[in-house]
Amino acid sequence: MKLDKELVAASSAPMVLAILAEGDSYGYAIIQRVRELSGGKIEWTDGMLYPVLHWLEEQGQIRGRWEKAGLARRRRYYALAPKGRTALREHRNQWETVTAALNQLWRPQHA
Amino acid sequence: MHDLENLIAEWRRSMREKMSRDQIAEVEDHLRERIAVLLRQELNVRAAFDEAVHEFGSGHAVAGEFHKLNSKWWWPLKLGIAFEVAAFVCGLLLWIRLSDPQFGFLLGAHVFAITVGYMAALIIGLLGVAFVTQRSMADFPEHKAEHIAAQLANFSIFAFTATLIGLVLAAAWAKGAWGHLALTDAKNFGAMATLVWTLGLVTAHRSGAVSPLGIIKFAILSGIVVSFAWLGANSWSVGKNLYSWPLWIIALPHALALAVSFAPPGWAARHRANAA
Numbered sequence: 039m040k041l042d043k044e045l046v047a048a049s050s051a052p053m054v055l056a057i058l059a060e061g062d063s064y065g066y067a068i069i070q071r072v073r074e075l076s077g078g079k080i081e082w083t084d085g086m087l088y089p090v091l092h093w094l095e096e097q098g099q100i101r102g103r104w105e106k107a108g109l110a111r112r113r114r115y116y117a118l119a120p121k122g123r124t125a126l127r128e129h130r131n132q133w134e135t136v137t138a139a140l141n142q143l144w145r146p147q148h149a
Numbered sequence: 150m151h152d153l154e155n156l157i158a159e160w161r162r163s164m165r166e167k168m169s170r171d172q173i174a175e176v177e178d179h180l181r182e183r184i185a186v187l188l189r190q191e192l193n194v195r196a197a198f199d200e201a202v203h204e205f206g207s208g209h210a211v212a213g214e215f216h217k218l219n220s221k222w223w224w225p226l227k228l229g230i231a232f233e234v235a236a237f238v239c240g241l242l243l244w245i246r247l248s249d250p251q252f253g254f255l256l257g258a259h260v261f262a263i264t265v266g267y268m269a270a271l272i273i274g275l276l277g278v279a280f281v282t283q284r285s286m287a288d289f290p291e292h293k294a295e296h297i298a299a300q301l302a303n304f305s306i307f308a309f310t311a312t313l314i315g316l317v318l319a320a321a322w323a324k325g326a327w328g329h330l331a332l333t334d335a336k337n338f339g340a341m342a343t344l345v346w347t348l349g350l351v352t353a354h355r356s357g358a359v360s361p362l363g364i365i366k367f368a369i370l371s372g373i374v375v376s377f378a379w380l381g382a383n384s385w386s387v388g389k390n391l392y393s394w395p396l397w398i399i400a401l402p403h404a405l406a407l408a409v410s411f412a413p414p415g416w417a418a419r420h421r422a423n424a425a
Contacts, residue, residue: 065175066182084183085206088175089214096218098287107178114175 274372
C-alpha cells in the first residue's frame with residue numbers, strides 16, 4: 039500500500055519537525071528515517087524534501103548550518119528552532135484530533 | 150572514482166542555471182551519499198549515479214520549488230523600490246525646475262539622472278544594512294542571502310547606468326557653460342568612484358567568486374562610497390555647487406553595519422536571550 043500524494047505532502051512538515059525533535063539531522067538521513075519509520079510505505083521523492091526544509095527554515099521553524107563532511111564536502115545540518123517546537127505541538131494536536139475522529143468512526147459498530 | 154567525479158561535475162554544471170551554489174552543494178551531498186550506498190550494492194559507478202539522480206527526481210521540478218520560495222519579495226526591497234520611484238519623481242521635478250534658459254536642458258537632465266543613480270546606489274547600501282540588521286536579530290536563511298545578492302546586482306546595473314548618463318550630461322553641460330570639462334571637480338571624482346564601485350559589485354556577483362554575504366558587504370560599502378560622492382564635497386566645502394547635508398549621517402550607519410556583518414548570524418538575538 040502506498041500513501042496518497044496529498045497525504046504525504048500534508049504530513050511532510052510535521053514529519054520533518056518530529057524527526058528533528060529527535061536530534062539534528064540532514065536531508066539524506068531524514069529521508070532514511072522516514073522510510074524506516076513507515077516501513078517503506080511513505081515514499082518521498084528525494085528531491086522534494088529540500089524545498090520543504092528551506093521553507094521551514096524560512097519560517098524560522100528550523101535552523102540550517104554547514105558542517106564539513108569529509109575532506110572537500112560540505113553537509114547542511116538542520117536543527118529544530120523554538121518556533122518549530124511550537125509548530126510541532128500544533129501539528130501533533132491537529133493530527134491527533136483527526137486520527138481520534140477517524141478511529142471513532144472506524145470502530146466495528148460504525149463499520 | 151575518477152568517473153564519478155566527472156559525472157558529478159557534469160551534473161553540477163547542468164544545475165548551475167537552475168539552482169544556487171548552496172542548493173547544489175546540498176543536493177550533491179545527498180547524491181554522493183546515495184551513490185556510496187548503491188556502490189556497496191555492487192552497482193557500477195555509472196549505474197549508481199543514474200539511479201541516485203533518478204531517485205532524486207527531476208532537477209527542473211526541484212528548482213521550480215526552490216524558485217517559488219525565492220520569488221517572495223523581501224520587504225526592504227519593496228521599500229527600496231518605493232524610494233527609488235520617489236527619487237525618480239523628485240528628479241523629474243528638479244529637471245523641470247532647472248530646465249530654464251538660465252541653467253539649460255542639460256543641467257536639468259544631469260540632475261535628474263544623477264539623483265536617480267545616486268539614490269539607487271544609496272538604496273543598495275541601505276538594503277545591505279537592512280540585511281545585516283535582520284541577520285543579527287534572527288538566523289537568516291542562506292538561500293535568501295543569495296537571492297538578495299542577485300537583486301543588489303540588478304540595482305547596481307541600474308545605479309551604474311543612471312550615474313554614467315548623469316556624468317556624461319554634466320560633462321556636456323560644463324563644456325557648454327564653462328567652455329571646459331569639470332574633470333578635477335570633487336563631485337566628478339565622486340561620480341566616477343560610484344561608477345567603479347557599482348560596476349565592481351556587478352562583476353563580483355557575475356564572476357561567482359564572491360559569496361552572497363561578500364556581495365552584501367560590498368553593497369554596504371557602496372552606501373559609504375555614494376555618501377562621499379554625494380555629500381563629501383559639501384562636508385569638506387570643496388568643489389562646485391555645494392549644498393549642506395552632513396555626510397556622516399549616511400556613512401556612519403553603513404560603517405557600523407559593515408562591522409556588524411562580520412558577526413555570526415543571530416548574535417543579537419542570542420545575546421538578548423542570554424541577558425534575559
